[in-house]
Amino acid sequence: MAASNVKVLGAWPSPYTMRVRIALNLKNVDYEYLERNPERGPPELSELIHKTNPVHKMVPVLIHNNKPICESLIIVQYIDEAFTSGPSILPSDPYDRSVARFWGAYIDDKWYSSLFGTLQAKTEEExxxxxxxxxxxxxxxEEAFEKISKGKDFFGGDTxxxxxxxFGTNLAWVRVFxxxxxxxLLDETKTPNLYAWSKKFCSVPAVKAGIFPETDKLLEFVKTLIAKYDGLLHHRENV
Amino acid sequence: MAASNVKVLGAWPSPYTMRVRIALNLKNVDYEYLERNPERGPPELSELIHKTNPVHKMVPVLIHNNKPICESLIIVQYIDEAFTSGPSILPSDPYDRSVARFWGAYIDDKWYSSLFGTLQAKTEEExxxxxxxxxxxxxxxEEAFEKISKGKDFFGGDTxxxxxxxFGTNLAWVRVFxxxxxxxLLDETKTPNLYAWSKKFCSVPAVKAGIFPETDKLLEFVKTLIAKYDGLLHHRENV
Known part of the structure; x- marks a missing residue:
């Protein structure tokens, strides 16, 4: 499909941005990628982000036929519904779809609040x-994997x-932690399902396509975040 | 449809529970309603909630053909996909669907954190x-209404x-506030669209069907919450 129809406004350390790019890759949709830099520029892009996502003013934003779609998991659902050029991202059965949406919402609510909470924590207790x-x-x-994957490689089954x-787009952050x-977190004995799954996820062509940040690059980025938040981690010797 | 196939575990003051019940009413689906009391009982129901929603242990839970579905907006989407016996709840166009999901997520993230934040606030600033x-x-x-409703009565159009x-299931809480x-919040001059919409929403048969709590009953409940949180509101004279 013509790249001019599809734009992604994103940032490289953002697992949310990665979600959108992987979904488009899965559907074989070409797109123009506009990268926001760590200083939230360049200004024209910053302006475009504010214009297309006036409520949250955040990346990622997908622009398809000049219409903006915001919020990564909503974008992934949109991509699944708007592009038929690839495997389905959500299962076809309504119950299975609800299970997928449940875990997506869980990851967004709980995982991210813990992740950023750790970086901002002020006390050992926190x-x-x-x-x-x-x-x-x-x-x-780990527990859900068996039930949902039904013995196959992925939560989604064969693909x-x-x-x-x-969840997979968090793996670079997991490595940094x-x-x-x-x-x-990823342990061959404690979480064998997720351990095996993570290896397979990272070798999927749609994922590998230059989207995952290198661990060391992301590590440096996370260290600047830790310094910025000036929480307890910033004052620990081994961080 | 046979009520034995569909159960709702809920609580009367919960706008989340109301969402599920309204969606089922819209689709003309009979269901058995099991009400959790303010003390989180009766014990058998509490046990059933823990069993069917082991991650969050919260209502509402929809049980359809013995399978539990959790999280109110995920349940509403499930109902829309699983029951064809009534008007569509989500629009058919993928872009319009993404807009609907965007506002649903916004309401859950921002509106509720403000609502419960107000009850728990410890300072005037908060x-x-x-x-x-x-x-x-x-x-x-208010601003979004015109664009989304396209001049019709509801965000969803004619229905x-x-x-x-x-959002409509919050109106009882709005009245209490x-x-x-x-x-x-609802002002004929400041938010004329929402003001008119709220009147129409409350007179829809699927909404009216004994689901909306009376303002005075909910007011008493909210007062017990305010006392429980023991925030600043609890010590204000007019509350």
Whole structure:
């Protein structure tokens, strides 16, 4: 499809942006990618983000035929409904769809609040709580995997689907948290399903296509965030 | 349809529960309603809620053919997809669907955090911020109404749809906030679209069917919440 019809406004460290790009790759849709830099520029792009997402003023924004769509998981659903040129992202059965949406919402609510909570935590107690939140997500998804994947490679079955995209795009952040010695989340013995799944997810062509940030690059970015929030982590020696 | 196939676990003051019941009414689906009391009982129901919604342990839960579906707006989408016996709740066009989902998510994120934030606020500054949050939602939806309704009665057009259900179920809480002299949200001159819409929404048969709590009953309930949170409101004379 013509790239001029589809634009993505995004930022490279953003798992939300990655979701949109992976969904478009899955559907074989060409798109123009406009990258916001860490200083929230360039100005023309910043202006375009404010114009197309006036409520939240955030990336990602998908622009399709000059119409903006906002919020990553809503965009992923839109892509699934608007483009038939690839595998379905959501299951076809209404109940299975509700399960996929449930976990997508869970990841957005709980996982992200724990992730950013850890970076902003001011006390050991707060860090403990947020790290526990991250571990709980892994335990719940480890358990859910068997039921949802029905013995196949992905939450989506034979190909990656909605939950894979919602959660898999966090794997670069997971590696950074492990590198910072904050928490060991992906463990071959503790979470064998997710461990195997993560390897397979990262080798899917639609995912590999230059979207995942390198761990070291993201690590540097996360360190600037930690410094910015000036929470307890900023004052720990090993971070 | 046979009521035995469909159960709703809910609580009367919960706008989330109302969403599910209105959606089922719209689709003419009979259901068995199991009401959780303010003490979170009876015990058998509490146990059933924990079993069917083990992650959040909250109402509402829809049980259809013995399968539980959780999270009110996910349930509403499920009802729309699983039951064809009534008008569509989401629009058919993918872009319009994304707009509906955007506002649904906005209401759940911003409106509720302001609503409960107001009840829990400890300082005048916090109350000011949360009340501003409530007003912002009204201003944004007032503006959005014209574009989305295209001159018709509801966000959903001629019949109520996803945004109507997501937001309309808050109207009883809006009235309570107005009675408590916290904020005047529905105003014939400031928000004429929403003012007219609210009257029409409340007179829709699927909404009227004994679902909306009486303002005075809800007012008493909200007062117990205010006392429980023991925030600043609890110590104000006019509340």
């Amino acid at each position: 860090i403990k709580t947020t790290i526990e939140g991250l571990s709980t997500t892994f335990e719940l998804l 990656i689907g909605y939950i894979d995209i919602a 492990e590198k910072l010695n904050l928490v060991k | 109350i000011k911020t949360t009340i501003e949050g409530l007003s912002t939602t009204f201003e944004l939806l 109520i749809g996803y945004i109507d259900i997501a 107005e009675k408590l002299n916290l904020v005047k």
